[in-house]
Amino acid sequence: MGFQLRSRSTIVAGMLADLRAMGAPLTDATVGSVNRSILESVGTEVAALEQAVYDAAVETLDVGTFKNFQFAQLPATSALGKVIFTFQATTVQLTIPQGTRVAVPGAPGRTYAVMSDTIIPPSAVTALVPVAATTSGEDGNTAANTVTTIVDAVPMTNATVTNPAPFLNGLPAETLAQRFNRFQNFVAGLSQATIFALQSAATGVAIYNPDGTVLETVQSATVVENFATTPPGALTMVAVYIDNGAGFASEQLVNLVSQHINGYVDGLGHKQAGTAAAGVTCTVLPVVPQPVTVNVNITIGRGYDAGALANGAVSAIATYIAGLMLGDTFVVQAANEAIMDIPGVTDVQNVTPVSNVVPQAGRRITAGPITVQCGVIIAHG
Numbered sequence: 001m002g003f004q005l006r007s008r009s010t011i012v013a014g015m016l017a018d019l020r021a022m023g024a025p026l027t028d029a030t031v032g033s034v035n036r037s038i039l040e041s042v043g044t045e046v047a048a049l050e051q052a053v054y055d056a057a058v059e060t061l062d063v064g065t066f067k068n069f070q071f072a073q074l075p076a077t078s079a080l081g082k083v084i085f086t087f088q089a090t091t092v093q094l095t096i097p098q099g100t101r102v103a104v105p106g107a108p109g110r111t112y113a114v115m116s117d118t119i120i121p122p123s124a125v126t127a128l129v130p131v132a133a134t135t136s137g138e139d140g141n142t143a144a145n146t147v148t149t150i151v152d153a154v155p156m157t158n159a160t161v162t163n164p165a166p167f168l169n170g171l172p173a174e175t176l177a178q179r180f181n182r183f184q185n186f187v188a189g190l191s192q193a194t195i196f197a198l199q200s201a202a203t204g205v206a207i208y209n210p211d212g213t214v215l216e217t218v219q220s221a222t223v224v225e226n227f228a229t230t231p232p233g234a235l236t237m238v239a240v241y242i243d244n245g246a247g248f249a250s251e252q253l254v255n256l257v258s259q260h261i262n263g264y265v266d267g268l269g270h271k272q273a274g275t276a277a278a279g280v281t282c283t284v285l286p287v288v289p290q291p292v293t294v295n296v297n298i299t300i301g302r303g304y305d306a307g308a309l310a311n312g313a314v315s316a317i318a319t320y321i322a323g324l325m326l327g328d329t330f331v332v333q334a335a336n337e338a339i340m341d342i343p344g345v346t347d348v349q350n351v352t353p354v355s356n357v358v359p360q361a362g363r364r365i366t367a368g369p370i371t372v373q374c375g376v377i378i379a380h381g
Helices: 008-021 034-068 176-188 195-202 251-262 306-322 332-340
Strands: 078-086 094-096 101-103 111-114 118-120 126-136 160-162 206-208 214-217 220-225 236-243 280-286 288-300 345-352 363-374 377-380
Touching: 008 034, 034 176, 078 111, 078 214, 118 126, 126 214, 176 195, 195 220, 195 236, 195 251, 206 251, 214 251, 236 251, 251 280, 288 306, 288 332, 306 332, 306 345, 306 363, 332 345
Parallel strands: 236 280, 288 363
Antiparallel strands: 078 126, 078 160, 094 118, 101 111, 111 126, 206 214, 220 236, 288 345, 363 377
16 A cells, blocks of 8 residues: 555544553543643644655656766856947957846846857948847847847947847756656667667756856757768768757857767876777767748738737747757748737738748757738838
């Protein structure tokens, strides 16, 4: 029979029954009597003890195995993305320093820092720059074209900034269910050198800020085995593509994952084994964007603002695409449903693409030009 928690009243009733069965003289066991009060006090302690034992057992079943394998829970991650600086052309090379901050106006906590020094060549008028939220978790997520404030001074003249795509990859700390799913892949890869092992070795590798929060982490990874292109007698070539959730991966993150997979020599000169098999060249690469051009016609109800709904449809498509991860398929029906969720839209007709788009190996679907036509109103994204 399984373990079952008992209430205080059940425990007290059981003790009274035991005492009567033993022939113990109970002159008064009514509620409020001294005898019953003593038993109720003991029952309260026993119930609390049973609850504590139960809670400990549940925790052991849930996380005990993780602790034995030193399989730590992933902390909250910062939202990442790219912003575009637009400015007056210059005749000299300029640098946007690492740590330069931009922000969403009027939104405390939605501040983002440039991830690495960005070189601006002479004559350039725009710069696409990776940034990361300065706080971890979902609070750093924001819609497209909302990061419009330059907090710190930049070397360009008449500079403005915006984020062409939404930031949606800021995540809270890993849940127990997510940790369990990742642990399953970890166990499947314990034999080493398998696809599961390489993916598990890459996923969750993180770069940390000085305060211990996560700056950048691998949110998804895929393995491509290039048997068909490997010459006879040559080392087998395996590619591991990684994605930080924003459709790219920094050079520092790529190098860190490469160490986990291929092994490395630590600062004391000790060799640390990797996950790749001997004789296999395993190359870690950042995810490759695969832009998709979207053209749709929408029908709206009478009395609605055609321009506002067209712009809303552009935003809905961009948000849907931003939520796709490495290897995810662009599903036309899902994109259409995102548009149909907008109040006032009564129908959607696809022009392009006319069918689902499956990304090539190591690629992630990203937003290309988005055009939504509604009567004579055209919105571009």
